[in-house]
Amino acid sequence: MAIIERPSTTAPAVLPTVPSAAFGALKRPVTVSSGWRSWLFTVDHKKLGIMYGAVAMFFFIVGGLEAVLIRLQLAAPDGKVLNADLYNQMFTMHATTMVFLFVMPMASAFANYFLPLQIGARDVAFPRINAFGFWAFLFGGIFINMSWFLGGAADGGWFMYAPNSGPIYSPSHGVDFWALGLQITGIASLTGAVNLIVTVLNMxxxxxxxxxMPIFTWMITVVQxxxxxxxxxxxxxLFLLMFQRNFDATFxxxxxxxxxxxxxxxxxxxxxxxxxILILPSFGIISEVLPVFSRKPLFGYPFVVFSGAAIGFVGWGVWAHHMFASGLGPVSVAVFSVATMAIAVPTGVKVVNWTMTIWGGKLSFPVAMKFALGLVILFTIGGLSGVTHSVAPSDTQQTDTYYIVAHFHYVLFGGAIFGLFSGFYYWWPKVFGKMLSERLGNWNFWLMVIGMNMTFAPMHILGLQGQPRRMYVWTEARAGEGFFNLGFWNLVASIGSLILAVGVLFFLINIFVTARKGKQAPADPWDARSLEWMTSNPPKEHNFDSIPTVGHLDEFFHRKYSESESGQLTQVKSGEEVILDLEKNADAHIHMPSPSYWPIVLALSLPVIAFGLIYSIPVAMVGGAIAxxxxxxWALEPSTATDDEIDPPSSGQGKEMVHVG
Amino acid sequence: MMSEDTTTKQHGMSTAGYVRIALILAAITALEVSTYYVDFGPFFMPSLMIMMVAKFVVVASYFMHLKFDNKIFSWMFYTGLFLAIGVYVAALSTFKFFMA
Amino acid sequence: MAETATHEHAAHHTSTGLSNNKLGMWLFLGSECLLFGGLISTYMLYRGRVGTGPTPSQVFDIPFTSVSSFVLLMSSLTMVLAVSAAHNKDDRATTLWLTITALLGATFVGGQVYEFTAMYNEGLGFSTSLFASSFYTLTGFHGVHVTVGIIMLMSLVGILNKSKVPGSRAETVEMIGLYWHFVDVVWIVIFTLIYLIPV
Incomplete structure (x- = not known):
């Protein structure tokens, strides 16, 4: 917000000499700290982070309900819950929603909120682009889901292979909405990536x-x-697909x-x-959580950093292992098979580092730690079944069976989502100033662990027994008998999915209860190690009263504790005292970027253009004009407003405000 | 941390220098087009490729200032470029594109 | 892109000492490599698949395209001169070179429109063959990039005309310059791989 400045006796600030007013563009929105306008036009990375999180959580519920419907359909032979067409839409949208509208934006939520705090910055490098990214993601997500009400959603599987993606097998507009919606969220991701990389390098x-830098920041950087x-x-x-569907190309x-x-x-x-991109943010989160609750520094910090970068790099050389069954030829298969085995190495390095971090530590087990340990165990299970896929002959047997479904749910649910939940419990007091209930949290955790294993472990058996993915019914006649009976294990999986849903429900209840009567969080509830805790809960608009000078990895911890020669830790200051020190030396002039109308306007033009491309080109041109x-x-507005550019404040707001000016 | 003084670098070269670079680029282009009319035999492909890369590098280094600027910029751009070459050449090879 | 104007003096306060905008632009250009790489690969895979339509050698007019390639190449020279003038705080010269750059760019796009029309008249519609679709997609994407560049150049000329502080937009000029040169190097690759190498 532009309006924080102390001391309040203001001298004219030295603003960049940009002759902005000369162009007579719209004035900047007034800065208010509450009300809907403070959210709609905000460029504050923390508010955007919260909005990313809220929207992603909404889509998590949507995607979860889709999953429950899928499991209900498959619970018994000859399921009647969904018809074949609806079932196709359901699994396509379940995957699309979970990948693009939940895990990715939820990681963005954490990245947006915590990355600037962890590196001691007051905001990101391009605050308005940050706001644009959020709105583009939101509008893209809504756009994709609009297809449910306009003739049916996409139904070709999340990877949308040809010919299923073509107009013959998918005549509704679902795939068009899907392709264009993903373009919009893709623009959001791309702008976010540029923004966060520059932030890490420069801020x-x-x-x-x-x-x-904390590991979370490192992993987010690799992801960007x-x-x-x-x-x-x-x-x-997606462009090729769109040209094929809408302009008769035949790619x-x-x-x-x-x-x-x-x-x-x-x-x-x-x-x-x-x-x-899906898993590394969660790796980052638990690399923060495990050391804090083991009261030890992360074991082998440089190895964790470099193995993360190595995963990012080798990750480019293994894509064809998704295509072993497509007839690539023996040479290609062999090359990609070996590369896939190789990428297990840096991942294994990480698991070893986490284990060594816990080893010999003074462990405590709040819910955040439980989820982190859950990730280490469940991800390892999923990682091991993943190694079996890298063996091409074995993979050829497993392709398109439930064994694959079991594998990627262990790494994505047991890995990515458990990491995100660990982050929720760990950072909730930081963001909202209140502690999530540990009692409800334990219900949340254990139900999710039981539900997740009941749902996905049987899928290994189902897959090895040959149950194919994406089939909307199975029949009693083919279910087999005895221990490996498809009927029994499908039922177990379906019951598990309901338990899982109840587990997630406990989290939502926890949010609600905490918001109503949660315990006020102390300044440093976990005795944490990194910079984001070195400010109030929740942080002020400008994050830090004075920008700390960093002398160590785990700076906050080093300010609280001193280490004797024998390695004995003695506390020299409490977290509160460290924060008070910073507040006492507060910076005199803090310039924060002002809110802006333009990010949301520009983002709004994208779904209009996309809508026009599907239904009527003139609408797309209107969208282009808005863009x-x-x-x-956007271009004609300076990033910091001058006095005369700001709309007159609405009544009653003006007095407390001291302009940057 | 990088040093703070990197911004004080000189920006590129003189006008005459830029014109010289442009003349070199024009000459290579003329040579490229000539391959269309003159038979280069076995040297056709290699020479075209070398000339293309040379033009690319000259524009990137001199007109885009990569040669004079901080190396981070080069890293970012060429990482993207080589990643693109790597994945797409690999993908085309699986189609036996280079066997013909 | 549009963030350009705002951090004119910010470069001195960053951890690396480099400008946020320039870092962002280079990252974006690195990303664009994979976009054009994908389009070029698609074309390379499909260039021989002409079906019953015309072949590349039947529709390509090498002398004509050589001239328009040359025009685009020279626009890079005028662009770099604009950047140079902007750093010397000479807004008049900057405006002049930017205008010339935009005109050269417009000539190139005009040439492309002419080329497309001629090809269409020779029976090469967008969906005539895989060769046609992938060719129009690739060169069309490039053309759109050039057009966006021209719009930015003209907008910049407008802004400079109203600017009261000479050289205050130097970084914006430099950023648009980077984009423009990138579009030029992409064409260098396209011209060789698509036009000069026979199928």
Whole structure:
């Protein structure tokens, strides 16, 4: 917010000499700290982080309900809950929602909120682009889901292979909504990636060298590089698909002489880095959580950093292991098989480091720690079944069976989602100033562990017994007998999914109860180690009263404790005292970027253009005009408002405000 | 941490220098087009590729200032470029594109 | 893109000492490599699949495209001169070079429109063959990039005309310059791989 400045006797600030008012563009929105306008036009990374989180949580519930419907359909032979068509839409949208509208944006929520705090910055490098990214994600997500009400959702599976993606097998507009909606969320990811990389490189506090950055920040940085280079690949694929569906091109049409494998390559060149885009943020989160609750520094910090970067790099060379069954030829299969085995090594390094961090530590087990340990165990199970896929002959047997479904749910649910939940419990007091209930949290955790294993472990058996993915019914006649009876294990999985849903429900109840009568959080509830805890809960608009100078990895911990020669830790200060020290030396002039109308305007033009491309080109041109207007408004507005540019404050707000000016 | 003084670097070269670079680029382009009319035999492909890469590098290094600027910029750009070459050449190889 | 104007003096306060905008632009250009790489690969895979339509050698007009390639190449020279002038705080010269750059760019796009029309008249519609679709998609994407560049150049000329502080937009000029040169190097690759190498 632009309006924080002390001391309040204001002298004119030195603003960049940009002759902005000369262009007579719209004035900047007034800065208010509450009310809907403070959210709609905000460029504050913390508010955007909260909005990312809230919207992603909503889509998590949507995707979860879709999953429950799928499991209800498969609970018994000859399921009647969904018909074949609806079932196809359900599994396609379940995956799309969970991947693109829950895990990715939830990681963005954490990244947005905590990355600037962890490096000692007051905001990101491009605050308005940050706001644009959030709105583009929100509108893209809504756009994709609008297809449910406009003739049916996409139904070709989340990887949308040809010919299922073509107009013959998918005549509704579902795939069009899907392709264009993902373009919009892709733009959001791309702008976010540029923004966060520049933030990490350029906005660090004094002394915060790269090798003093917290692991979470490191993993998010690797993820942003993956996004930066992976998003354009899916962009190409989606454009080709759109041209095929809307402008009669034949890029994936075998009858016209095309190679449908082209889609598969483009999709998985994007899709495999995407896998690491999903998991690495959670790796980062638990690399913060495990040391705090083991009261030990992370074991082998540089190894964790470099193995993360190695995963990011090797992740580009393994995409074709998703295509072993497609007839690539023996040489390609062998090459990609070996590369896939190789990528297990840096992942294994991480598991070893986490284990060694816990080893010999003074452990405590709040819910955040439980989820973190859950990740280590469940992800390892999923990782091991993953190694079996890298063996191409074995993979050929497993392809398109429930064994694959079991594998990726162990790594994505047991890995990515458990990490995110660990982050919820760990950082909730930081964001909202209140502690989530541990009692409800334990219900949440144990029900999720039981539900998740009951749902996905039987799928290994189902898969090895040959139950194919994406079949909307199974019949008694083919279920078999005895221990490996498909009917029994399908029922177990379906019951498990309901337990899982109840587990998630406990989390929602926990949020609600905490908001109503949660315990006020102390300044440093976990005796934490990194910079984001070195400010109030929740942080002020400008994050830090004075920007700390960093001398160590785990700076906050080093300010609280001193180490004797024998390695004995003695507490020299409490967390509160460290924070008070910073407040006493508060910076005199804090300039924060002002809110802006333009990010939401520009983002709003995207679904309009997309809508027009599907239904009527003139609408798309209106959208293009809005986009152009948004760009000009944006370009002609300086990032910090001057006095005369700000709309007159609404009544009663003006007095407390001291302009940056 | 990088040093603070990197911003004080000189920006590129003189006008005459830029014109010289442009003349070199024009000459290579003329040579490229000539391959269309003159038979280069076995040297056709290699020479075209070398000339393309040379033009690319000259524009990136001199007009885009990569040669004079901080190396981070080069890293970012060439990482993207080589990643692109790597994955797409690999993908095309699986189609036996280079066997023909 | 549009963030350009705002951090004119911010470069001195960053951890690396480099400008946020320039870092962001280079990251974006690195990303664009994978976009054009994908489109070029698609074309390479499909260039021989002409079905019953015309072949590349039947529709390509090498002398014409050589000239328009040359025009685009020279626009890079005028662009770099604009950047140079902007750093010397000479807004008049900057405006002049930017205008010339935009005109050269417009000539290139005009040439492309002419080329597309001629090809269409020779029976190469967008969906005639895989070759046609992938060719139009690739060169069309490039053309859109050039067009966006021209719009930015013209907008910049407008802004500079109203600017009271000479050289205050130097970084914006430099950023748009980077984008423009990138579009040029992409064409260098396209011209060689698509036009000069026969199928």
């Amino acid at each position: 660090r506090a004094p002394g915060m060298s790269l090798m003093r 590089f993956l996004l930066l280079f992976a998003m354009p690949v899916i962009t190409v694929a 994936f049409d075998v009858a016209a002489g095309a190679d449908p494998l082209l889609w598969q390559h483009l999709f998985w060149i994007f899709g495999h880095p995407e896998v690491y 152009l207007l948004g760009c000009y408004g």
